Amino acid sequence: MKIRIGSRGSDLALWQAHFVKDQLEKLGHQIEIQIIITKGDRIQNLSFDKIEGKGFFTKEIEEALLRKEVDLAVHSHKDLETTNPEGLVIGAVSYRENPADLLLIHERAFDLSQPFSLKKNANIGTSAARRKSQLIRLRPDCTINDLRGNVPTRVQKLRDGNYDAIVLAAAGVERLRLDLTGIKTVQFSAEDFIPAPAQGVLGLQIREEDVELAKALKEIHHADVAESIHVEREVMRLMQGGCQLPLGVFCKKENSNFKVLVSYSKTASEPGKVLRYEEASTEGLIQKIVNDLKGE
Numbered sequence: 001m002k003i004r005i006g007s008r009g010s011d012l013a014l015w016q017a018h019f020v021k022d023q024l025e026k027l028g029h030q031i032e033i034q035i036i037i038t039k040g041d042r043i044q045n046l047s048f049d050k051i052e053g054k055g056f057f058t059k060e061i062e063e064a065l066l067r068k069e070v071d072l073a074v075h076s077h078k079d080l081e082t083t084n085p086e087g088l089v090i091g092a093v094s095y096r097e098n099p100a101d102l103l104l105i106h107e108r109a110f111d112l113s114q115p116f117s118l119k120k121n122a123n124i125g126t127s128a129a130r131r132k133s134q135l136i137r138l139r140p141d142c143t144i145n146d147l148r149g150n151v152p153t154r155v156q157k158l159r160d161g162n163y164d165a166i167v168l169a170a171a172g173v174e175r176l177r178l179d180l181t182g183i184k185t186v187q188f189s190a191e192d193f194i195p196a197p198a199q200g201v202l203g204l205q206i207r208e209e210d211v212e213l214a215k216a217l218k219e220i221h222h223a224d225v226a227e228s229i230h231v232e233r234e235v236m237r238l239m240q241g242g243c244q245l246p247l248g249v250f251c252k253k254e255n256s257n258f259k260v261l262v263s264y265s266k267t268a269s270e271p272g273k274v275l276r277y278e279e280a281s282t283e284g285l286i287q288k289i290v291n292d293l294k295g296e
Contacts, residue, residue: 001216002030006061006070009035010150012172016202017074019094019175023220034070036061062088065207072213077203077229078196082237087207091214092221093229094202097171099195099250101131104155105184109164115139116186122164125157129268131167133246134193137263137271151176158183171200194248194263194274197232201225228252231260231282238290239264246272249289258282264293 003024007017014033021031038060057079064070066087077093084090103116111119115138118124124135125147132144147154147163151172158166159182170187173180204220206213232249239247248263258279263272275292279285 001212002032003072003213003216004070005031005033006036006064006073007033008038008057008061011176012151013074013076015175016076020072020074020202020204020220024216027216027219029216034064036064036070062205065205068207071206071210072217073205075203075205077198077201077233080198080203080205082233084205087209088205089208089214090203091206091210092204092217093198093226094204094220095222096225096228097200098174099200100170100190101188101193101195101199102168102170102173103165103186103188104158104168104180105165105186106158106161106163107182107184108161110184116188117184118142118165118186125154125163125166128167128196129244129246130194130196130248130263130272132268133265133270133272134248134263135167136269137274138193140271152178155180155183169195169199190250191261194261194272195250197236197247197249198229199250201229224253227282228258231258231286234286235262235289235293238286239293246270248272256280258285260285260289262289262293 005017005021007013017033021033024031038057058075061073062085065073105118109119109122110117114120120141122142124142124144126132126144127146127148135142135144147166151168154166154168155178157163204217228251231251235249236247239245246265246268251258251260260277262275265272277285277289
């Protein structure tokens with residue numbers, strides 16, 4: 001089968017597209033990659049919570065799918081809206097790379113005597129509302145400033161001294177095998193600094209009508225990952241969330257139980273509260289979490 005993959009043009013997006021390409025080629029399919037520019041790529045001067053609308057990194061790719069210009073879209077699953085546009089479905093999800101966030105610290109700001117080895121009153125770069133609210137909770141002494149650009153660009157801004165530290169997803173750093181020589185790295189525990197729903201997972205989106213492609217993707221689908229991120233993304237959907245919502249949700253299955261960690265605040269300028277759950281089944285769990293977050 002010949003399959004045209006639609007992808008953003010960033011280093012990380014292309015890594016993801018080529019990862020899926022390699023998997024499908026091993027199964028005997030012919031693959032080509034087409035680069036599509038999204039709204040999130042074009043607007044680099046605003047933080048995500050200041051950009052109007054949703055689907056900053058996905059809408060144009062989804063439109064290309066619907067126009068049949070490409071057959072398969074490879075997304076960072078956390079960038080996808082929780083409801084697919086009519087006519088599109090998720091055909092498969094990938095393995096889950098490290099879901100944690102990393103604190104990358106400039107050498108001048110490294111201080112072992114302080115929490116997370118970051119000096120007092122540091123200047124931290126991030127544009128994610130979820131990260132802002134959790135940083136305020138964990139390090140209220142620090143100043144948080146917007147940081148945009150692809151992953152290598154953000155790291156270079158840190159090297160250039162524009163920030164004392166920045167926060168990135170570990171998955172992106174690890175997948176790109178970035179050279180972090182001279183930069184101190186602290187990995188947040190996913191239990192302390194709650195990841196975005198589906199962080200570290202790729203979502204493979206196709207047209208609902210493409211039955212043969214759906215069958216092909218079943219061979220690279222990770223059902224266990226899909227089970228966990230369903231909980232995370234359903235909480236976000238019911239909270240009507242996106243990049244602008246300071247919400248972190250992380251679900252993992254341990255000893256047959258589902259452990260769910262949630263961080264939430266109404267605005268990015270408030271410290272996020274953390275909730276923890278452990279249940280033998282997901283039945284009723286998602287609604288319980290949402291009710292707790294809404295104070296019902």
